[in-house]
Amino acid sequence: MRCFEHTHPAAVLRHTLGRLIQVETLRLLAVVAICAHFAGDSHAHSLRSPDGRVELDVSLVDRNTDSLLEYSVTFNGHQVLDESTIRFITAEGSTIGESLLTQGDPPLSSHDSTWQPVYGEQNTIRDHYNQLTLNCVDESSDCEIQFEFRCYDAGISFRATITPPEDSESIHIASERSEFRFTKDHAVWCTQRPQGSFEAKKLSEISGTVERPLTMKLSDDIYAAILEAGLVDYAAMKLRRQEGRDNCLVTSLLSDVKAKGELRTPWRVVMVGASPGDLLENNELVMNLSEPCAIADTSWIKPGKVLREITLTTRGAKASVDFAAKHNFQYVEFDAGWYGNENHNASDATTVTLDPKRSAGPLDLPHVIEYADERGIGIIVYVNRRALEKQLDEILPLYEKWGIKGVKYGFVNTGSQEWMSWLHNAVRKAADHHLMIDVHDEYRPVGYSRTYPNLMTQEGVRGDEAAPSSEQAIVTLFTRNLAGAADHTICYFDPRVTEKWTHGHQLAKAVCTYSPWQFMFWYDTPLSPKPPGRHRTSIIATPELEFFAKVPTVWDETRVIKAEIGEFVVIARRSGQDWFVGSMNNGTKREIDVLFNFLEEGLQYRARVYRDDPSVDTPTKIRIEDHLVEADESLDVRLKSHGGQAVWLTPSSRLAKAVQPQPDSQSSSTSKLQN
Structure with missing residues (x-):
């Protein structure tokens, strides 16, 4: 077993010349789409995610005597983050990031590759983003500072690399102040300790520092989370409310940070999605922002x-x-x-x-x-x-x-x-x-x-x-x-x-x-x-x-079927041809209709259901039932208070081609299994 990456699609030799031309044309159009937003003010720049739903705006603005970098984020046209700043306080008490001058035009790029993890929640991961790199000089400290911004379908990320002036061989940061300024007093799920209990609060109710990831609900169809990635030799990040700025969170490092030569921060990440399931299904973003596998032979690594x-x-x-x-x-x-x-x-x-x-x-x-x-x-x-x-x-x-x-x-x-x-x-x-x-x-x-x-x-x-x-x-x-x-x-x-x-x-x-x-x-x-x-x-x-x-413990594919944070969740994961489905419930009894549309069409599966049943004469009260199911069927999952259910689906037989119904047929192709 080896860990490797390959560029998609140009590195695939079997592609025809026509396919290569098509790919290069698409890439050119992607760059044009990025650059189209840079017309006008040379200090204001925009990035869009590959699918166009996430937009990241970056600009240098004058605030009184300061020249600051600000960024903001929208998702599906709705504002997620208002103008937020990125600054650093040195051990001597000076600020890096308040007197910025740009150095040349910001390089723009698009990246699209796939890589195969040694193990994971899916067997192939796509790393697809548009990137803006902004090179600046901070006049007050004589430090050079490079900001890298990436825009993914799943959210945005940024990091900074600070190079001290020529007469200094090191840099010492006392605190980092990367802001996340939200538009409203959103609902959040937060904890102050890594092993603490999560509490549902409003942004305005956060006191002290809270752990990352910090997940929040902006509306019924927008969820977001703040994370960090690529941390190796740096202090871990927590979050606290920024004094004097409504609905604004700021990084809080767990120690000061020193470096000889340049200092590079971890990636600061804001994930966005239309549902809680979108966030969990796209959590490979943290891996994409980390360095590739450094172990040549991984055959001894076994989940x-x-x-x-x-x-x-x-x-x-x-x-x-x-x-x-x-x-x-x-x-x-x-x-x-x-x-x-x-x-x-x-x-x-x-x-x-x-x-x-x-x-x-x-x-x-x-x-x-x-x-x-x-x-x-x-x-x-x-x-x-x-x-x-x-x-x-x-x-x-x-x-x-x-x-x-x-x-x-x-x-x-x-x-x-x-x-x-x-x-x-x-x-x-x-x-x-x-x-x-x-x-x-x-x-x-x-x-x-x-x-x-x-x-x-x-x-x-x-x-x-x-x-x-x-x-x-x-x-x-x-x-x-x-x-x-x-x-x-x-x-x-x-x-x-x-x-x-x-x-x-x-x-x-x-x-x-x-x-x-x-x-x-x-x-x-x-x-x-x-x-x-x-x-x-x-x-x-x-x-x-x-x-x-x-x-299994690792997976080829993961789907969040249905979920409400703190209420219930249904997750389906595939290993080979087998699927495993887990349903977990809070204290409210409920019924959930689970569609099997994630199954391969044309196959019949044996669904072995493990569910709570107080009438079963075993210490664990688990009833086991078998059903034959297909991709166009569903399961009526009845969950007890604090209960759950597991299903193991394995192919039973390949179906004969179904007879197409007549146009006047009123029959439904979907049946429902109850348990």
Whole structure:
């Protein structure tokens, strides 16, 4: 398996000369379409997205004694952002960006390529945008500053590159003030912490700083979200309300930023769409704004389902490996306690030294690794930041020698430039030793999994460990998950499932929540009887576990069928010819008509439905039903309060060509299945 990109379409050698002429003509027309907006004022420029729905205006304007850059955004002719500025405050207290002069005409370009990720929510990603590059000099600081703006069908992005004057070898930024000035007091879903609960508020009600992505509803047919992408060696961004400017948000960095030579910011991103589903379906924008894959051979990087081994014993570990092999899981993970107390600096992650508060053992880890390898199961180990920070260069080659496949970095420091740089460097170092990584706790993704796809997943989410409400789980899909994969740590047999959700809701979560490494049984063990300990439950052999065995963790195609943020969601994802559909509901009972028009026409599918039914005589109350369906049919999904439903669709047979109805026929080609 290799990670590569190819230019579309000129690099495809099989195209005929006529096709090449046609493509070049279209490109010329695209450039003409861009340039048509630059007539007149040389300091005002406009970009349109390839489909024409998103328009980005950029200009240099005089405000009293200042010369500022301002940008604004419209979507389908409606104003999304009013004139917003981009400025930087140095450590010395001066401002970069208030006395700008342009250098020459701004270069304009169009880009259209496709690339294939090692894994993802779709198997092919198109990177299609129009770009404006504005080169300026800031007279007050003598810095050169280059602004890059891109306009995509899914939104806009910008970043700045600051070059210090010739007599200075470095630059030190105390704060960045990139503004997002909205037109009204919109509804937003916000949280102040990476693992916090989201609250529905108005822009005017935001206090302090809030996390990104920040999603908002501008109208019934316009949704937007603010994100960042391409962050490697820079401070992470939060958002706060700008004092004195109504409905205006501004970046708030989690530390100052230093650079020798030029300083380049991450991409600031504003996604727009006509529905919440538009945002989620287009979240590849974060990946498109990150650097291409830097790993030449990615064949060792393998997504999969993970079973957490909670007993830290050889007996429990072998039972987990056997369960994983039987139920089509790919990994078993040893969590905190296998090398001592994770919170003690003296704990040594080069040894297997059990924390007695977590397990009395015994644990023969080398034997378990060998036992697992013989059965095609990989072993993942957890390491707390205390050991990572002092032993990283020692443990990574050691774990590769042991045969470990991946490491979960726990409680890592994050946010500041120092720690964001350290963490991304730790991912790169892991790749040198063929180790995959899951970053837990506060880290939120910024697209680095494209550059280093051994970064499989990360937390930065209020997952099932925190028992979020059903509403929160649905809000998370259209906020946090816009940034990338989320390790939601799905629970299944733990008592909190029946207290907070249903088992149908949990089955659906495996489809709706994207994570290339997906934990399905966070507090559960295949040991019987279960060992003592808090949150330990036994995995019960209920019939619907076949769904977890079948469902993949990465996808060829993703569709959001229907959704309302915090209310309900229906997502369909394809792997090969099979489709998996997840439906999740909040506390209001409802019926949803799900059309199967995403299925391939001419094929009949077996739809295996897993739904909540209190009358079923199993601990999980899941009824399993089979139907034969086609692309012109629909399913009447009836969701309980806090409930859910999962469907596995696999081709059953190819249909004979249908007889065309007579013109006077009143029959409908659509039938409805009820469950």
